[in-house]
Amino acid sequence: MDLPTRCDPDEIATLMRSGDLTGLDRLTRCQGERLLAVGRRYCRDEQDARDAVQDALLTAGTHLEDFRGDGSAEGWVVRMVARACGRMRRGRRNDPALHVHDVEVVAPELDPESLAGRARIAEALGTALLELPPKDRAVLLLAEAEGWTGPEIAAELGVTPNAVRTRLSRARRTVRERLDGLRSPS
Numbered sequence: 001m002d003l004p005t006r007c008d009p010d011e012i013a014t015l016m017r018s019g020d021l022t023g024l025d026r027l028t029r030c031q032g033e034r035l036l037a038v039g040r041r042y043c044r045d046e047q048d049a050r051d052a053v054q055d056a057l058l059t060a061g062t063h064l065e066d067f068r069g070d071g072s073a074e075g076w077v078v079r080m081v082a083r084a085c086g087r088m089r090r091g092r093r094n095d096p097a098l099h100v101h102d103v104e105v106v107a108p109e110l111d112p113e114s115l116a117g118r119a120r121i122a123e124a125l126g127t128a129l130l131e132l133p134p135k136d137r138a139v140l141l142l143a144e145a146e147g148w149t150g151p152e153i154a155a156e157l158g159v160t161p162n163a164v165r166t167r168l169s170r171a172r173r174t175v176r177e178r179l180d181g182l183r184s185p186s
Contacts, residue, residue: 027077056084132175
């Protein structure tokens with residue numbers, strides 16, 4: 001059997017743990033379509049998916065010594081593909097070419113009472129976030145402020161997607177309860 005076409009996951013992992021790029025080459029040949037499928041799912045665009053897979057393989061090749069072998073080599077690279085897609089999405093959000101430049105948003109003049117109300121809400125929100133357990137706070141901020149998906153958060157924090165859903169639900173409920181007392185009657 002030709003060496004580059006062998007797809008034994010244990011042999012690939014052993015090669016990669018020893019820092020041999022042959023293992024990464026075999027992984028690419030054996031699991032390339034799966035890596036591309038993961039890229040399509042997370043990037044939602046064919047070209048971005050291809051770029052994310054390429055970025056992940058380059059990262060894996062330059063950081064091969066970081067592969068400890070705790071999980072599968074394929075899973076290690078799959079997480080890199082998902083993270084590459086996330087970086088691409090976040091980077092695109094800051095791309096000035098995607099934003100309209102000829103529209104100016106003007107904030108209405110706010111009276112001092114409205115400004116004071118906003119300050120109370122901001123302070124209560126900050127307090128509520130600080131009272132959350134650190135992992136719950138991280139999940140909430142990644143989901144709400146950064147726009148990450150559940151699987152992205154799970155991969156980044158090393159928890160399961162179910163744990164992300166549970167933590168996110170609990171954190172939202174806690175913050176909502178904390179802020180409910182500040183609502184003025186309509």
